Amino acid sequence: MSDKSAFKILTVPEVAVVDEIKDEIDEVKTFYLSFENKEIEKKFKIKSGQFIMCTIFGAGEFAVSLPPSPENDRFHISVRQVGKVTGALHQLKPGDKVGIRGPFGNGFPFEEIKGKNVIYVAGGIGLIPLRSSIVHVLQHRNEFGRIILLYGSRSSKDLMYRYNIDEWLKIDGFETYVTIDREEPGWSGEVGFVHNLIGKAKVPTENTVAFVCGPPVMFNAVIKELLSQGLSEDDIISTLERHMKCGIGKCQHCAIGRTLVCTDGPVYTYRQIKTLGEQI
Amino acid sequence: MFVLQKDQIEKLLLALKESYALYGPTLHEVSGQVLFDEIADIKSLNINAAIPYNPPKYTVFPQFERILSYQYNKSTKEAKIAMDNLQKPKALVGIRPCDLTGILCLDRFFMGQEFVDEVFVEHRKKMFIVANTCVTPFPQCFCVCTDSGPSAQEGYDVNLTDIGDVYLFETGSPKGEEMAKKLGLAKASAEQEGMKKKVVDESISKFEPVAKENKAWISRVMNRITTGFIPNEVWEYIGNQCLECGACSFVCPTCSCFNIEDVNTLDGKTNRLRTWDSCSFEGYTKMAGEHNPRKPVEDRRNKRFFCKLSYSQSKKYLRPGCVGCGRCARVCPGDIGLPNVVTYIRREITRQV
Numbered sequence: 001m002s003d004k005s006a007f008k009i010l011t012v013p014e015v016a017v018v019d020e021i022k023d024e025i026d027e028v029k030t031f032y033l034s035f036e037n038k039e040i041e042k043k044f045k046i047k048s049g050q051f052i053m054c055t056i057f058g059a060g061e062f063a064v065s066l067p068p069s070p071e072n073d074r075f076h077i078s079v080r081q082v083g084k085v086t087g088a089l090h091q092l093k094p095g096d097k098v099g100i101r102g103p104f105g106n107g108f109p110f111e112e113i114k115g116k117n118v119i120y121v122a123g124g125i126g127l128i129p130l131r132s133s134i135v136h137v138l139q140h141r142n143e144f145g146r147i148i149l150l151y152g153s154r155s156s157k158d159l160m161y162r163y164n165i166d167e168w169l170k171i172d173g174f175e176t177y178v179t180i181d182r183e184e185p186g187w188s189g190e191v192g193f194v195h196n197l198i199g200k201a202k203v204p205t206e207n208t209v210a211f212v213c214g215p216p217v218m219f220n221a222v223i224k225e226l227l228s229q230g231l232s233e234d235d236i237i238s239t240l241e242r243h244m245k246c247g248i249g250k251c252q253h254c255a256i257g258r259t260l261v262c263t264d265g266p267v268y269t270y271r272q273i274k275t276l277g278e279q280i
Numbered sequence: 281m282f283v284l285q286k287d288q289i290e291k292l293l294l295a296l297k298e299s300y301a302l303y304g305p306t307l308h309e310v311s312g313q314v315l316f317d318e319i320a321d322i323k324s325l326n327i328n329a330a331i332p333y334n335p336p337k338y339t340v341f342p343q344f345e346r347i348l349s350y351q352y353n354k355s356t357k358e359a360k361i362a363m364d365n366l367q368k369p370k371a372l373v374g375i376r377p378c379d380l381t382g383i384l385c386l387d388r389f390f391m392g393q394e395f396v397d398e399v400f401v402e403h404r405k406k407m408f409i410v411a412n413t414c415v416t417p418f419p420q421c422f423c424v425c426t427d428s429g430p431s432a433q434e435g436y437d438v439n440l441t442d443i444g445d446v447y448l449f450e451t452g453s454p455k456g457e458e459m460a461k462k463l464g465l466a467k468a469s470a471e472q473e474g475m476k477k478k479v480v481d482e483s484i485s486k487f488e489p490v491a492k493e494n495k496a497w498i499s500r501v502m503n504r505i506t507t508g509f510i511p512n513e514v515w516e517y518i519g520n521q522c523l524e525c526g527a528c529s530f531v532c533p534t535c536s537c538f539n540i541e542d543v544n545t546l547d548g549k550t551n552r553l554r555t556w557d558s559c560s561f562e563g564y565t566k567m568a569g570e571h572n573p574r575k576p577v578e579d580r581r582n583k584r585f586f587c588k589l590s591y592s593q594s595k596k597y598l599r600p601g602c603v604g605c606g607r608c609a610r611v612c613p614g615d616i617g618l619p620n621v622v623t624y625i626r627r628e629i630t631r632q633v
Contacts, residue, residue: 010395010398011347011348011363011398011399012348012361012363013361015359015361036359055350055542057350057352057359057550058352058542058544058550059542060541060542061540061542061552062568082568082569083568083569084568085568086568095357096357097352097357097359099350099359099361241567242565242567242573243565243566243567243568245538245539245540246538246540248394248395248397249393249394249395250389250390250395250397250536250538251537251538251539251540251557252536252537252559252587253537253539253557253564253565255559255583256573258586258590258592258593263393263394263395277508278573278574278579
C-alpha cells in the first residue's frame with residue numbers, strides 16, 4: 001500500500017520549528033510544526049494513518065501518529081506525556097526545534113473506501129490517529145455514504161479535540177455520538193462505554209468500513225460488537241503501535257508475527273491482526 | 281583459478297593493507313580464544329585458526345556505532361545534525377563460509393528490502409573479502425545442514441582453499457581478478473583445480489554424524505515453524521531454559537536487531553548510537569507507559585527461532601536465517617542453541633507422526 005516513490009526522510013532528521021503549542025486535555029499537547037528548510041516543507045507529503053519519528057534534541061526519538069489531514073491542514077502532532085522523550089517534548093516552547101524523519105507506514109485506505117459508509121470508533125486519545133482520516137473524508141464528504149463517529153472517553157475533561165468535535169456536531173450528515181464513562185454534573189450527552197453506541201447509532205453493515213482505535217479493553221469490546229452487528233473482519237481497520245526505533249524495517253522492535261508495524265503497518269485489518277498471533 | 285604459494289599469503293596481506301584495514305582470525309593471547317579482530321601486525325593473522333569465537337558481523341554492523349551526531353543550542357535555537365560515521369575500507373581475510381553467508385544475509389536484509397539502510401551501506405560498499413574453505417569443522421558446526429559451507433559459493437572477492445602444499449586462489453569479482461594480476465599468480469593446473477572437491481568432501485566427512493545425517497531436518501523444521509504446527513508446550517519447554525542473556529543474538533552472524541539511543545556528551549553534543557539488541561530481553565518490546573505486548577519468555581524465545589527458520593523471514597535473506605556456525609550452541613548457558621531447538625521440534629514431529 002505504501003507509495004515507494006514518495007518523499008521520505010530516512011536517516012538524518014530534518015529540523016522543524018515548533019510554531020505553536022496548544023494544551024489539549026490533561027497531559028496531552030498539540031504541537032504545530034513547520035520545516036526549517038522550505039524545500040523539505042514543500043516535498044514533505046503525508047497520507048492519513050502514517051507516522052513520523054520525532055527527535056527531541058538531547059532526549060531521543062519517538063514514533064508518533066499524524067492527526068492532520070493530508071489536504072489543507074496545518075502539520076501537527078498531538079502527544080501524551082508518558083515517558084522520557086515525550087516528557088522532554090512537553091517542556092518545549094514555541095520557537096524551539098525538533099527533528100523529523102518520515103513519513104513512514106502504509107496509511108489508512110482512502111481511494112479504496114470511496115462510496116462506502118464509514119464508521120469511526122475511538123476511545124480516549126485513540127481519536128488522534130483517526131482525526132487525519134476523519135478530516136480527510138469530511139473534505140470529500142460527497143464521495144462517501146454515511147459517515148459516523150462514535151467517540152468515548154473517561155470524562156468530559158478527557159475528550160480529545162473538543163473544538164473539532166463541537167464543529168463536527170454541527171456538520172449536517174456527519175453523525176457524531178460522544179459518550180463519557182460516568183454521569184457528570186453538567187453533562188447532558190451519552191453516558192456509558194463507546195461500544196454501546198454501536199447499537200444506538202444503528203450503524204450500517206453492508207458496504208461499510210469501520211476504523212477503530214483506542215486502548216486494548218475498548219478495542220476488544222468494540223470489535224466484538226461490530227462483528228455481532230454483522231461487519232466482516234476485513235472491513236474493520238485499526239492502527240497499531242509499537243516501540244519503534246528505526247521506522248524503516250531494520251531494527252525489528254516492532255515485529256508482530258511475520259510483519260513489521262513500521263513498514264507493513266501500522267494500519268491493519270482485523271483479519272490481519274487476528275492472524276498475527278500476538279497481543280495488540 | 282590461480283595458485284597462491286603458502287609463503288605468498290603475506291604478500292596478499294601487504295597488498296591489501298595498502299588500501300584496507302585488515303580483519304581476520306587471530307589468537308587472543310590473554311584468553312586463548314580465536315577472535316575475528318582487526319589485524320595491526322600481519323604476522324598475527326592466523327588463517328588456519330579455529331572458528332573465531334565472535335562472527336565478523338561487527339565489521340559491517342558494529343556492536344556500538346554512532347550513526348549521527350547533533351548539537352542543539354538552546355539559546356540560539358540552532359540545530360546542527362551531521363551523519364559523520366564515514367568508514368575506512370575494510371578487508372576481511374580468512375572469513376569462513378558460514379560467516380560470509382551471514383554477511384550476505386545482512387546485505388539482503390539491510391540493502392535489499394523496501395528501504396536501504398544508509399549506515400550499513402557505508403560499511404559494506406568498500407570491502408574486500410577473502411574467504412577460506414573450511415577444512416576443519418568443529419563439534420558444533422552444522423553448515424552442511426544450512427547450505428552455507430564448508431566451501432563458499434558466492435559473495436567473495438577471493439576464495440582460498442588449502443589443497444596441501446599450496447592455496448587455490450579463486451576470484452569472485454573484478455577486484456579479485458586485479459589482485460591475482462597484481463600478485464602475479466600462476467594459473468592452477470587442472471589437477472590442482474580438481475583437488476578442491478576432494479578437500480571439500482573430506483571436510484564434510486569430518487562433520488559430526490548428527491549434522492551429516494540430518495540434512496533434511498532443517499527444512500522439515502522450517503516447514504513446521506512457518507505453518508505454526510508446533511505445540512505451545514514445546515516453546516514453553518524451550519522458554520523455561522532461557523536465561524534471557526542475549527548471548528545467542530550477539531554471537532549470531534545474522535542477528536541484526538538493534539536499539540537506538542541518544543547519548544549526551546559533556547561538550548553539549550549528542551551522539552545517536554545504534555547498539556545490538558536481542559529479542560530475548562524483556563524490555564525489547566516495552567513501550568512508554570510500561571505496556572509490553574510480549575511478556576512470557578517463551579513468547580519472546582520463539583520469535584528468535586521464527587526469525588531464523590520461518591519462510592517469511594527467509595524471503596528477506598533468500599535462504600534460512602541460520603548459517604550453521606554453531607556459536608549459539610557454544611555460548612548458550614541453557615543449552616537451547618539452534619541445533620537443540622531443532623532437535624526438540626523434531627522430537628515433537630516424530631511423536632505426532
